[in-house]
Amino acid sequence: MDLHDLHDLRAWLPRALTVAEEWGGRFGPYEGHDAHRVTATAFDEAFDRFAKRMDDNYPFFHPRYAGQMVKPPHPAAVTGYLTAMLFNPNNHAAEGGPATTEMEREAVAALAEMFGLASSHVGHLTTSGTMANLEALYVARELHPGRGIAYSSECHYTHERMCHVLGMEGHRVPVDVRGRIDLDALEDVLRGGRVGTVVVTTGTTGLGAVDPVHEVLALARRYGVRVHVDAAYGGFFAILGRAGTGGVHAEPWRAIAECDSVVVDPHKQGLQPYGCGAVLFPDPRAGRHFAHDSPYTYFTDSELHLGEISLECSRAGAAAAGLWLTLQLLPLTVDGFGQILAANRRAALHWAQLLTNSRELELYQRPDLDIVTYFPATADGRLSAIDEASGRLLRDAMTADPDPVFLSVLRADADAFQRRHPRVVRDAEAARVIRSVLLKPEHEHYLPVLHERVSELAARATAAP
């Protein structure tokens, strides 16, 4: 891990033990039981085997990892999570953990404020973006029974899957040349009258494309249709977007507050360990759809129990603690958390520029956020050759010893490819391109090294065997 982070953790982690110990000491002495006691020798041996197994991993923390949207949690998140984990609160209800329930409320309020939602919102943390989206689509179904969901062909596959789970009709809408939902095609679908809610994505998982939320919203309202925003990956860019800074187009982000629900994953951009998504509803009446099988009866719009507005039961209070502590130190402002996103964004724009001038690589599409897509430049521009070179580049880069680079690939179909690069030769249905998510600010400084190394590997991947 980052040496800096480990240094912080060495200092901070013992405090987790102190907090748990001092608190526990208040409840008086009792005799331990041998049933789960293990010897130091047995632990040493097992831990050695465990540590060895952990060798088999990718260096997500290092800027030479420029593949999927993964990075280790912030030391503050680890410390908060671990401390709370020693208490093991369950945020399914306030009695499961009063302290972490309050932290969850405050952290969720901070996320809501990041999107510009009024304080009357309801929302809660979930274990993932998948669960958060499921809840939003569930509310969509309860509000428009018998009507379906429209989503773009670039949206996360979870929406199609969850429509199936919920027994709703899914309507797939094509995208424009930048991978954003196509408004004309969407209007055609809405005219049919079978859609109750449109899903827009601010930061698609593949390309990081930001749907024009403001335009979709205006269109949807004309047809009496709701709008759900899937900001699982991109959501934290609302900090820059709403402030109109960092080269992030403001309008889609400012329109989110007027939509009907929004999902964000603190375990992606938000520096949290896995197990931390969130769903928010500007209108607190959304909470009612979760209430029918709850033993509680005294709902007011503002005082719903977190467990009563969630489809999940047990939820880690520790996840709320990690997020809460992180937000104390890195508030969701342009000068706080925004600094991280601005660095990611600068790295992406810088790389896009280097790729535009590169001989070995070509930019696939200009990044809206911090996902950069590109492919090895081939002599004749055949899609099959590009596909093969991308595959070879990925493999060579990951297995290079020394000096590996970790990338990911994205499948671009021939139509999508040709709209962006009219001169490619269509001799295949699709081609893989390389995808790099630059979600660590360390990428900003490392970028020239990264670009140099990937260029070198690309030149080799396209050379005649």
Ligand SMILES: *Cc1c(COP(=O)(O)O)cnc(C)c1O
């Ligand atoms: C990651 C992602 C999801 C799924 O979230 P998980 O936390 O992986 O379950 C949904 N939508 C988008 C846009 C995503 O990027």
